[in-house]
Amino acid sequence: MTQEIAIIGAGMHPWGKWGRKFVEYGVEAAREALADAGISWRDVQFVSGAATMRCGYPGYVAGATFAQALGWQGAEVNTSYAACASGSQALAAARAKILSGQAEVALVIGADTTPKGFLAPAKGERPDDPDWVRFRVGVTNPTYFALYARRRMEMYGDTQEDFARVKVKNAEHGFTNPKARYRKKFTMEDVAASAMVADPLRLMDICATSDGGAALIVCSLDYARKIGKANAPRIAAISTVTPTFASAVIEMPDLATDSAVAMDAHSFRAALPRKAYEEAGIGPEDVSVAEVYDLSTALEMDWMEDLQLCPRGEAAGLVREGATRIGGRMPINPSGGLACFGEAVPAQAIAQVCELTWQLRGQSGDRQVQGAKVGITANQGLFGHGSSVIVKA
């Protein structure tokens, strides 16, 4: 129990393509989280920022950038970078500071401004850079998502309609979420009519990139009690493990997997929640709601199995029977997920925890999962980064 910290505030700037500085989204999210916590900015002793690589030097030192924008007040700062898991790593840094007694209250914060259009590699001839090499031979980002999706079809009999069902379900979830970028109830026909990008995935199966900002106020359980928030949701686990050699699945930007000649192959995605369950001392049967990284519709189903919410190959069955909808027995992505948000890398893992916080407090309005007691997040990014966070009521 002493390994837990409390979440007393959550805030988000709406996702979109606003074209403003990332600092503005972060400050707005932070102010919302502070107001939600009912504390003053001067009460924050540690600012833990998730870095963005797309906004120059201020992005590399995001913790300090946000602290200055909110007004220097002498707090200690940290900046974490772990690709898509940057927000979870910033949260882990705050937890370590709090559990070691060096700080009582921390602000965890991430925000991003994304360029328009598709992401492309940097210019020049760079045969030593795996990211340049794979583009040179025609392997793009959707290639990897599509290979995973096709593998599901070949192994488990999933169909493109199953993938479309995930999109339609997430669109319904995000429809009333004021923080979501896309709020439209897309139909099966809409998905089927969208352009094929990388067979079997269509444009509407793949998430966009967005601007956005998210923030959390976390504190020691003593501090939460002191300010009358003893019942605030708690962080019960943060897993940020690396893959274990030999990694079994082909990962962006590589052209080959590890060779499993000397060591057995391991699934990275499955390892992330396994560590989180161990740390929290609970199992998948205790989970009431999950926020997972649906970079593609098919990937949401991979995550359901990696989180052990169903046996391998059975996720599509749950989707078909409606079990993953709000009101179903295993609601997935009540926020609407990346399908409705688009990815704002340093903010995304924090946004997942914001959603679980609101769900466990019963404040999610139309998208409330009734009686939610335990929530889990899952996400994965480049270069062996990923995270899984468990939040308990």
Place this chain on the structure above:
Amino acid sequence: MTQAAKPVLEGFFTTGENPALLGSRCVKCGTFYFPSVEGFCRNPDCDCSQFESVELSRTGKLWSFTNACYKPPEPYIAKEPFEPYAIAAVELAKEKMIVLGQVVEGVGVEQLKADLEMELVLETIPDAVEPEGKLTWKWKPVA
């Protein structure tokens, strides 16, 4: 026919009659790498830093596949007008690894199925400088 064409990447494959991908093999634990590596073996229980250059298996089983329906960004040089191409992930039994590559021209996703036997061949892809294109490795279903 394609003998004059240069490889798109130096040291990635051989160009003889039976072309093969060029990888590395750790001399101590036997782990394979593609592309070739220098430096240190990535097996956490192996402290070796010596590798031998090896030709990887020329055939394997299709693990998964997709295609590129849109022109990729540079450094890929696409045909005008763009023609979609299929991409294969092929599992090599001896090396116990999966390797990506384009599928030969004329074979689309509708002709592919998991576990198909695939063979490594060389074909050209367009190039910004060389009018005849440059050679790359591709996967072809074994007839």
